[in-house]
Amino acid sequence: MVGNEDAYKSRIRAMNWARLRAFHERLVEGRLEGWEPGKAFEYLVLRAFDLEGATVKWPYITAVSLSESGGETEQIDGAIYVDGLACIVEAKDTADTVDIAPIAKMRNQLLRRPSSAVGLIFSRGGFSRPVTTLVKFVAPQTILLWTGDEVAHALKHRTFREGLNTKYRRSVEQGLGLHDVLEDNT
Template sequence: MGREDAYKSRIKAMGWARLRTFHERLIQGRVEGWEPGKAFEYLVLRAFELEGAEVTWPYIIALSPLEPGGETEQIDGAVFVDGLACIVEAKDTTQSTSIVPIAKMRNQLLRRPASTIGLIFSRGGFSRSATTLVRFVAPQTILLWKGEEVAHALKHRAFRTTLHRK
């Protein structure tokens, strides 16, 4: 079993209570056996899955399938729920996330159907320049989720509701 399969198996064994405990341990820096950033990434995807969303776990695709060994794109995951198709990007850092993930997400969305939404999760929130940039992305299809919003959604089992409100 590969590392990604092991992560998926571990997180899928968690229900809401264990997922909230896992999140608390993640915030405290007490999660072992996960590559940096992976625990948060899988936590977000599992929460959506627990609410009935169809989830595509992290994957890598070739940007140019005709060029073997060419440039690839790493996607943290995707969520399909209530008629929405969303690409997920998760930043597990205590520092504010810069504009780089927003620019990356904008480019990823340009290669997908126009109705696709980008969801960027950051435990440390977002820099002022990041929140400014996201307002200028047209159409406005990138939604930012701060750490407090993730904690609230976990506590209330409200990822779908929060997505619709955003």
């Protein structure tokens, strides 16, 4: 598995904006080969932030010790450090809407981290209504949701960093986690 992760990282880091957009188009159309399910979307999101100057921690596994009897591991899709924000990433590469389970998982991951950490969940298929309701009530954790349309928009305009800052600012001001960065409602 580690060998694959190193290969994925090497392949995605060789991509500039134009190649990343073409990669995304092939991903959406289902014409991507040589990637395990879900991995291409994870690496695409991280590379976009990387291209905008964020410090990126590529997907990794970390030990979680919840008791004396030993621990479990958790798989983290990545971490992003930019503009004073420290974020952990969850990417869902599915055409279906994401339901509550990834929100609960992210909330639990954030509970084990400093309170200033922000959770970012990216879903190509968007989010179910229960998710958009639940994310309003996970405080004090901050979980920001990104739809597939927002990812496509941010890729086209090279605005992942700006989108993150807009979502975070609106979350602070309005107490909500789902903010459409496709519209400017400032």
